[in-house]
Amino acid sequence: MNMQDEIEGLAILVRDLRKHRGLTLDELANQINRSVGFLSQVERGLSRPTVADLTAISEALKVPTTYFYNVSKPRALDWVTRPDERRTLYYAGGVTDVLVSPKLNGGFSMLDSHLAPGASSGEGHLNDSSEQGGFVLQGELTLWLDGQDEPVTLYPNDSFQLPPNRHFRYANLSTQATRVLWVFR
Structure with a gap:
């Protein structure tokens, strides 16, 4: 597609x-x-x-x-996904998420998130009911947690984990592309 x-x-x-x-x-x-x-x-x-x-x-x-x-693409194995079998969401604000999980009905889901320079999740804080975390593969990811005065910037090999219903937002404030392996439960 x-x-x-x-x-x-x-x-x-x-x-x-x-x-x-x-x-x-x-x-x-x-x-x-x-x-x-x-x-x-x-x-x-x-x-x-x-x-x-x-x-x-x-x-x-x-x-x-x-x-x-949920729009599925044909796959040879139901427990493996290859790059040409993945579903992608293109968001406003310069964020692209690629679903890398083979199944959505398992205990967790994984996204390969790509953030262009200056990209963000949006101006409002996210309030997702799932527990989630991420591992920065390349670039910089800045997180703002509701109730904290200062944002936190993560670099390659840094990770984070947020409990369900934690209000937050994120952005790539750098001039380089950022990739994050995002995990939801």
């Missing part, structure tokens, strides 16, 4: 799940503190949500964020 196919796939998943949950665009937009126009553009594949937006959408629709990776 190319990037446009992936964006359109995400749009369909968001729209269909919202309708299945019996929510109007207005109701969901209010729950995630975004405009109806923005949400409509996401559902039509015209705008890409930020990581914070998609996390808020998944929480409002009562599904894990990994739900939006």
